[in-house]
Structures are given as C-alpha cells and as structure tokens.
Amino acid sequence: MYSSHLLPSAGSAVPSVFDGPTEPLTLDCLFAGQPADKFAAGEGVFWEGDTASDICQIVEGCLRLYRILPDGRRAIMGFRFAGETLGLSCEGTYCYTAEAVTPVRLRRLSRARLRAMGEEVRPLQPLLLAKVFEEIRAARQHIIVLGQLGAEERTAHFLVSAARRTGADRRRPVTIELPMTRQDIADYLGLTIETVCRVLSKLKRDGLVALEGRHRIVLLRMTNLQHLAGEFDDAEPQAPTWTPAKWPH
Amino acid sequence: MYSSHLLPSAGSAVPSVFDGPTEPLTLDCLFAGQPADKFAAGEGVFWEGDTASDICQIVEGCLRLYRILPDGRRAIMGFRFAGETLGLSCEGTYCYTAEAVTPVRLRRLSRARLRAMGEEVRPLQPLLLAKVFEEIRAARQHIIVLGQLGAEERTAHFLVSAARRTGADRRRPVTIELPMTRQDIADYLGLTIETVCRVLSKLKRDGLVALEGRHRIVLLRMTNLQHLAGEFDDAEPQAPTWTPAKWPH
C-alpha cells in the first residue's frame, strides 16, 4: 500500500542536512537521460487502471486524458502539451487513459528507479509537490467551470486558458493552436459538439474570435472573452461579510 | 515561495535512516494536543485567500467548503465531517472558504510548527500524501459528476456517496443524515434548489428514497440509486480496444 506512493522520497530514508550550493538538478535532467518514445496520433500511452509504474514528460505533441464511463460517455479530464508531465498525481494505478492527439514524443521515468535514486533526487521533491498542487488547482478550476458556467462561458474560459498557456501577453490578437477535435473540446467542457460549434460561431459573429481553419483560433477581444469566462482566475478574496446562520434550518 | 509548502518535511532536512520500531504516531496524536476551537453554525473557520497557516481536524460537526464567483454565484467544493482534515491541499493560501454547517469543534495544527517538528513527524508523510491524493481522486470524481451526469444522476450520486461515507453495508434501508441545506446541495451539484427538490420528490415518488424531515433520507433501493448514479466508482478498466486515428482531422 504505502510502497506505491508516487513521490520518490516519500518512503525512503533521505538525509539531506547539507543544503549548501545545491546543484542545478532539475526534472528535465532526469528525463534527458531517458529514451524518447514515439506515439502516432490516436495511440494510447497508458490506460486507466494500468499500474502507474512511471511518470512521463512530453517532448513534443499533445495528449488527451480521459475516462470512459460505463455507458460509453467519455470525460476528458485535461490536455497535456510539450514540456508538461503525466502520471504524477496517480496513486498505484493510472486514473485516466492518455492518448496522443497529435504525433507525440515523450520520455518515461520509472517511479521505482526514481525512488531508488534516494537522496540525489531529494531537492526535486518541492518541484514534484508543486506539480501535484498545480493539478489540484486545475481540477478545482475545472469543477467551477463545469458546475457554474454556461456553454458560452465554458467555451470562453477554455479559449482564455489556452491563450494563457501560450504565455501570450494581453495584446489583442492572440492566436492559439487547438490540435484537439471539437468532440474533444465538447467532452472536456461537458457539452455536445454541436453546442461547441454553435458557441464558436456566435463568438465569431460577435467579432470576439476569428476561426482560421479547424485548429487555429484568433482571439480578437481578450477582455471581452475574459469577462465572458467569469474572470474568476484572479478573483480577489471576497469580503468577509459573514452573517451567522441558524441551525437547524 | 517554496517555503510555503504544506507537507512539513518538504523543505526541511529530516534524516531518518533509523526506521526501527516506529512508534504508533498518528495525525490524531498531534491534533490531540491542540485545543478544540468552537464555531457556531454559519460561522467561518477560514476564508479563501487567507494564508494557509495551519491544517485542521474536525472533532465534531459538518463544514462546507466553497468559493464565491465574481458575480455572486457560490460553488461548493465539498463537505467535511468529523474525523476529516482541512487545508492540506492548499498551497500558500486557502483556495476556498470553510464555513460551519452545524456547530463545529475542530483542532488546528500550525503548519510551521509541524515543519519545525522535523524528523519526528517524518513517518506521517505518507499519510499526509495519501490524504492529498484522496482529495485529487474526489475532485476528479466531482468533475465527472458535473460534466457528464444529468440532474437525477448527480443527485443519486450524491446520495450514494453520502451513504458510502457512513460505511454502511449494501443492506437495503440505509439512513443518511444530510445536515446541509438544499441550497448547499444545489451549489455542490451545479443545480438549482428547485431542481434538487424536484429530483428528490421524484425519487420519493418512484420509491427509491424516503424523506424523513429535512435532513434525513432513507435510501430504500441502493442498487437502483447506484445504477442511476452511473456506478462509475468501481468501474473496471475499459478494454484497450484502440484504433489509431488520423491527424490532422
């Protein structure tokens, strides 16, 4: 049970009293030593339920992470792009299937091997933890999008998030690449493909975006889109206007 | 930045080469030494944006965790009951507001103090990590509920989950206590209060549940409810029937 923990030094004895000039050891250094596996578009990297034996770093391409419900519905939990990692937040077995959207190259890193490295990877633990917490943050964001936002808001939020991922500044015309299909977007946003199309068409009619082919969208009015999306990313903490309720109700 | 990590030994030097007869140190032992704070129903324990200075363990009562969107909508991220912990999965600042549903007693544990204890709490790290991963699992479940399930399915899943929390076996009449209001349930499930009422009434009409007052529900036909909920909790891994797609589309 406990031996299946993800973070390498979770169950290993790792003294590190000497934290002098830490060498610039990064996750990329570890991954760099691994061979790069190739996957064709549509090919699976791992499947839900498989033993989560290793974590992966994407060198190139885009992946979709999804679960299939018993009745056949597909819930896409997220997308991953070059430079991002997979499988960190899975305990024991992978909790979703990872499938290549575009041709993908990625490097695997055995969790057992990582654990065996012991103290050498000790300084990486904060980084790994940070990635785990980033996943929690993203999941909570996703919960709010699915639970509180309408179709147009969800789509706008998806576009704004994609723009943010590119690191583009707030300049007006931001061009984003969306390698996934409309069906993928729909399964990610909890909508149907028709609704996604409708909303995108409406956004185009309203002059908020421009559609260049199927996989490229130009965000013409970021501020409008952000407003549509709810802008709850950088929401300031609400005023503690607290009124004690009564109980029982 | 990195100094604000939650897990105590994340950034501290903790040698623990001697893992002999580990004492039966549990989280409860640490919390037991803390005084129990009291909160009236409706009172806030901490607010979104506050510095996540400590983690809490509920001694008695029920809490709701929520975020307020800029337009006033309230998204309840979850409920916590006696014996459960709060604030573990928050990085730096609390990412939601915790508010007492019923009168609550809980014990706080300063994160700084926990970190200062160093190697003494070292064997607790797997437990803490396990709790974090449990939160990720719950969040992913929540994502699927909100993204893929209809109103009736969501409600059924909520009831089944509540029943599972009590640890009751699969016997027919399972009685669950729901201290939160209908509005709370609605904000948790991404529905309106009226829809929640309608669905509960329908479940009652169909003979699946019995409503005893406002905060007690008897689940008469668990199997039917589980089927309604999708039963994707213990979903078997889908068959890897994989067909390579083409790209670009």
Place this chain on the structure above:
DNA sequence: GTCGGCTTGTAACAGTCCGTAACGGGATCC
C-alpha cells in the same frame, strides 16, 4: 488532380433544466 471519407458547420425540433412565484411546514423566539 480527383475521389472518398471524416470532421465540421448549420438548422429544426424536442427535452431538460432554470427562474419566478406561491404555498406549506417546521423551528425559533418571545
């Protein structure tokens, strides 16, 4: 260059869920 298939876009229709409103009931407060 042309053909074929898949994905995507558009429209009409149906269903679900939401929003308002009014009523009923339980709990608290005095």
Place this chain on the structure above:
DNA sequence: GGATCCCGTTACGGACTGTTACAAGCCGAC
C-alpha cells in the same frame, strides 16, 4: 404556547442545451 421567519416544496412558463438530420469543407489516398 403562539407568532414569525426561513426553508422546503410544487407549479408554470421560458431559455438553453441536447438530438436529429443534412450540407459543406478539409484532408489524405490513389
């Protein structure tokens, strides 16, 4: 013990999304 307030419930009309069907565009193969 009674009045009051809040919560819960139900009904109805409307907006939004899902469903179905069909046309158009893009891509790859031959």
